[in-house]
Amino acid sequence: MPIVCKFGGSSLANSEQFHKVKDIIESDDNRRYIIPSAPGKAKNGDQKVTDLLILLYNMAVHKLSSAEVMNMIESRYREILNGIGIEFDLKTELDEILSYIASGKVSKSYVLSRGEYLNGKILSAYLGYDFVDAKDVICFDENGTWDEESSYKALAKMQEEHERAVIPGFYGSTPSGKIVTFSRGGSDLSGAIVARGVNAELYENWTDVSGLLAVDPSVIPHPKKIKNISYQELRELSYSGAKVMHDEAMFPVIEKNIPVVIRNTNAKDDAGSYIMADVPEDAEGEDITGIACRKGFDVINIEKFRMNRDLAFHRKVLSVLEANDIYLEHMPSSIDSISLVIASKYLKNKTDQLIAELQTFTNADRITMDHNIALITIVGRNMKNRIGTSAHVFSALAAANVNIRMIIQGASEMNIIVGVLEEEAEKSIEAIYNASF
Numbered sequence: 514m515p516i517v518c519k520f521g522g523s524s525l526a527n528s529e530q531f532h533k534v535k536d537i538i539e540s541d542d543n544r545r546y547i548i549p550s551a552p553g554k555a556k557n558g559d560q561k562v563t564d565l566l567i568l569l570y571n572m573a574v575h576k577l578s579s580a581e582v583m584n585m586i587e588s589r590y591r592e593i594l595n596g597i598g599i600e601f602d603l604k605t606e607l608d609e610i611l612s613y614i615a616s617g618k619v620s621k622s623y624v625l626s627r628g629e630y631l632n633g634k635i636l637s638a639y640l641g642y643d644f645v646d647a648k649d650v651i652c653f654d655e656n657g658t659w660d661e662e663s664s665y666k667a668l669a670k671m672q673e674e675h676e677r678a679v680i681p682g683f684y685g686s687t688p689s690g691k692i693v694t695f696s697r698g699g700s701d702l703s704g705a706i707v708a709r710g711v712n713a714e715l716y717e718n719w720t721d722v723s724g725l726l727a728v729d730p731s732v733i734p735h736p737k738k739i740k741n742i743s744y745q746e747l748r749e750l751s752y753s754g755a756k757v758m759h760d761e762a763m764f765p766v767i768e769k770n771i772p773v774v775i776r777n778t779n780a781k782d783d784a785g786s787y788i789m790a791d792v793p794e795d796a797e798g799e800d801i802t803g804i805a806c807r808k809g810f811d812v813i814n815i816e817k818f819r820m821n822r823d824l825a826f827h828r829k830v831l832s833v834l835e836a837n838d839i840y841l842e843h844m845p846s847s848i849d850s851i852s853l854v855i856a857s858k859y860l861k862n863k864t865d866q867l868i869a870e871l872q873t874f875t876n877a878d879r880i881t882m883d884h885n886i887a888l889i890t891i892v893g894r895n896m897k898n899r900i901g902t903s904a905h906v907f908s909a910l911a912a913a914n915v916n917i918r919m920i921i922q923g924a925s926e927m928n929i930i931v932g933v934l935e936e937e938a939e940k941s942i943e944a945i946y947n948a949s950f
């Protein structure tokens with residue numbers, strides 16, 4: 514069974530990185546399907562090619578000259594081509610992108626996808642692998658929703674026709690040929706889809722760190738590395754702000770139980786972190802696997818005496834949110850009050866209107882708001898079977914003099930989420946980390 518390898522932007526940022534990637538691929542004959550990102554940052558101060566493409570597109574839309582930006586993009590690929598020494602008609606490829614942009618016929622997604630497209634073409638020539646355009650195997654419907662069934666069908670066919678291939682990450686297309694991209698970082702998802710589609714024995718996600726860290730290293734220097742983690746824990750951590758993998762990248766591999774490993778292109782012999790369905794029991798293992806944090810939340814507190822006697826109360830609250838296109842993050846409650854935890858970006862200038870509507874519709878006694886809330890998510894599969902994890906967390910926060918604004922724990926007992934003021938987030942993480950590891 515093949516191994517599917519996704520290489521992130523920093524792994525393919527320049528020709529030196531391309532050499533490392535080739536070396537890695539050639540050291541295991543099973544590494545047969547390769548998913549590249551666009552060139553990312555080779556060093557501090559570099560721009561990601563995807564960011565340059567966004568700028569290129571925006572300049573074109575505003576009828577500004579995009580020549581300078583195109584030169585920057587070109588020089589990134591030129592350096593790669595010169596350094597790996599292969600023949601490649603870059604000029605024609607770039608002219609094609611420019612003429613499409615000039616014709617006004619292409620979408621932003623098309624322009625953005627060219628970073629991966631070009632990197633894929635160059636990498637396939639360098640490796641001697643077939644090039645398979647992602648537009649032919651990653652399928653979307655005409656609304657831009659990823660089409661699982663068609664993608665897997667196309668990938669199965671691709672596998673019959675190509676023993677080894679490079680398939681660019683990040684994009685696919687609709688039946689009418691329109692290019693669609695995933696959200697940023699979406700090559701992780703492309704890699705997972707290909708892994709599932711070709712029934713891979715392993716999905717290797719090559720990046721610039723030797724695996725997952727238990728906490729953000731900018732908060733805790735040199736944190737503990739995570740050796741093994743379950744799919745669900747990873748999903749919780751990445752959704753909760755850990756900069757690991759695209760938060761939806763686990764869905765395709767979960768279904769087939771395909772293990773994922775995160776490895777370092779710049780330290781290829783490091784073991785990395787394994788992500789799987791069932792992590793082997795480790796009686797000595799910590800209660801907590803990792804800690805993540807997201808800032809930028811507001812909390813709307815609705816109080817109404819005997820709220821629990823109003824059968825329709827929650828429905829009314831949720832209807833108001835739905836009618837205003839506002840996503841709800843959490844809804845902790847007590848007997849006569851509930852709190853709506855909402856990302857501030859959804860509220861923007863809707864707050865007054867929203868509160869007025871909630872007031873009218875629910876006939877609440879009082880509605881108040883808290884701003885600048887950070888949600889700290891403490892994730893750990895072992896919590897469920899052990900006593901004292903939350904005691905640890907809360908006493909650490911008390912000792913650090915942090916006022917906890919909110920506590921959320923679902924019945925799955927996979928995580929504990931605490932809401933604190935944003936300015937106390939780092940102090941809180943430090944306290945929880947030091948008490949847990």
Ligand code: ASP
Pocket residue numbers: 521522550551561563564628682683696697698699700701
């Ligand atoms: N190149 C895209 C981005 O920068 C997709 C990816 O790297 O996964 O977001």
